[in-house]
Amino acid sequence: VGLSNYLPSSRLIQPGVCTSSTRPASPFEGQVIYETDTDKVLVYNGSAWYANWNLPWGIIGKGTNTSSQQITTSTADVTNLSVTWTAVTGRQYKYTVFLPNVNPAANSTMIVTITDGSNTVKTTNRFSNETSFRYTATYVFLEASLSGSVTRKVRAYMDNSTQTINNDSDATTLFLVEDIGPS
Amino acid sequence: MIYETDTDKVLVWDGSAWYPPKNTAWGILGKHELAYAFATSSPHTTFQDEGLSVSVSYGPNRLLKATLLVRPYTNGGTNFVIYRLMRGSTAVTIWGFGYPDISNSEAPHKTIVYTFAGPATAGTETFKVQIAGTPNNTQVTSYGQPTTNDGPRQLMIEDVGPA
Numbered sequence: 224v225g226l227s228n229y230l231p232s233s234r235l236i237q238p239g240v241c242t243s244s245t246r247p248a249s250p251f252e253g254q255v256i257y258e259t260d261t262d263k264v265l266v267y268n269g270s271a272w273y274a275n276w277n278l279p280w281g282i283i284g285k286g287t288n289t290s291s292q293q294i295t296t297s298t299a300d301v302t303n304l305s306v307t308w309t310a311v312t313g314r315q316y317k318y319t320v321f322l323p324n325v326n327p328a329a330n331s332t333m334i335v336t337i338t339d340g341s342n343t344v345k346t347t348n349r350f351s352n353e354t355s356f357r358y359t360a361t362y363v364f365l366e367a368s369l370s371g372s373v374t375r376k377v378r379a380y381m382d383n384s385t386q387t388i389n390n391d392s393d394a395t396t397l398f399l400v401e402d403i404g405p406s
Numbered sequence: 407m408i409y410e411t412d413t414d415k416v417l418v419w420d421g422s423a424w425y426p427p428k429n430t431a432w433g434i435l436g437k438h439e440l441a442y443a444f445a446t447s448s449p450h451t452t453f454q455d456e457g458l459s460v461s462v463s464y465g466p467n468r469l470l471k472a473t474l475l476v477r478p479y480t481n482g483g484t485n486f487v488i489y490r491l492m493r494g495s496t497a498v499t500i501w502g503f504g505y506p507d508i509s510n511s512e513a514p515h516k517t518i519v520y521t522f523a524g525p526a527t528a529g530t531e532t533f534k535v536q537i538a539g540t541p542n543n544t545q546v547t548s549y550g551q552p553t554t555n556d557g558p559r560q561l562m563i564e565d566v567g568p569a
Contacts, residue, residue: 253409255416268414276414277426279433279564315434317562332512346557348515349477362517363473365437365560403564404433405414 246272273311280402283308283316286376288396292388294333298342298380301388304398305376307340310369315406320348320377322360324394328384329355337364340374357389367406375400423528425465432468432565436460436533441558445547450482450539453490456548458561459534466528469569471521474535475560478503479513482544487537489548491520494531498522502540513549515557523569533563 241247242260250256250267257264265272274280284306292302301322310316318337325333332351336344350360366375377398379388390396407418417424426432437460444456464470478487486504490497499520508514539546550559 252411255407255409266409266414266416269411273414275416275426275430277416277432279431315437332514344553346553347555349512349556351512351514362515363475363519363560363562364557365439365562403562 276405279404280314283400283402285400286398289390289392291390293385294379294381294388295385296381296383298336298378301335301377301379301396301398304396305374306398306400307372307374308400310371310373311402312370313406314369315365315367315403316369317401317403318364318366318375319397319399319401320360320362320364321397321399322388323396324357324389325350325360326357326387326389327355328386331384331386332382333360333379333386334382335360335362335377335379337375338378340376342378345375365403428465428568431567432465435464435470435563435565436462437560437562439558439560440550441552443547443549443551444537445481446537446539446545448543448545450485450543450545451541453488453536453538456489456535456537458559459532460561460563461530461532462563463530464524464528464565466524467526467569468524469521469566470524471519471564471566472498472533473560473562473564474501474518475515475558476518476535477513477515477549477556477559478508478537479547479549480504480508480539480544481547482539483542485539485542485544485546487546487548488540489518490536490538492532492534492536498533513547513556521566533561535561 239256243258252269254267286304288303335348337346338344346364348362438458440457486502489501501518537548
């Protein structure tokens, strides 16, 4: 039977329990804390507090849109599908693009890119269909070797016609950025 | 529980080995990326290694997720393109693509996500991707290009939690 069975928690030393504004002033490498105001478990790596380094840290940010958008032969941002975050060196990031209701012209191709904030292309994806049936355009892409402030956004254009990304509350576009673990 | 200062890992002893906490996802286990194409050789209906391959160490009784970004194309004529994911010598799953998705004089991108239970014991095995054409014995191709062009094909294996 442990000491905590006999003493109320208020009488016990609670090592590692703090708030985000009362973290240890002189932490040691490997020290683990729990922040009661954020419910975060963090580890000190010798220079900063991070979540467990060898685990994924999950969602970084997302952009969504519920309004339809015309895609033309000129490259343009897909509305709201942009995320800016502070990347941590040594981590890997996963991008998920989801365009659930593309209304195409037959024999057309939509070219969807992920770019940085200056429109430099990081990856390109093509979606085509010989029919005019609606389809879902989705893809996943990985990127590592990032650090500092990073912006990634979704842009699109058509090869030979104009088509619509139909959006509503049941078919919302999504651009998701996740931390999936150490690189 | 231990913290390794050289790897920054937090690990827990489960009675027989050190693992990350078992009640959480362990994240990415391995990935591979190729910026060139693979075209089948005859007989095209036989599965052939298309190049994506990664050695992965997994824990016991974990749920794993494979994500594959590819650009299949039926350059030999009307056909279907079949992809197969292998864990060692064991087939994990198969995906197929055909008309009208990939017959518009284009090799459009396709992303496939598949979640499956890993073995009951920990191990290290090679996951690889194979490709074949069906039903016709005509060439099919798995495209990949540099990010400055249409981008690479990718294979990623993640641990998404306890099975």
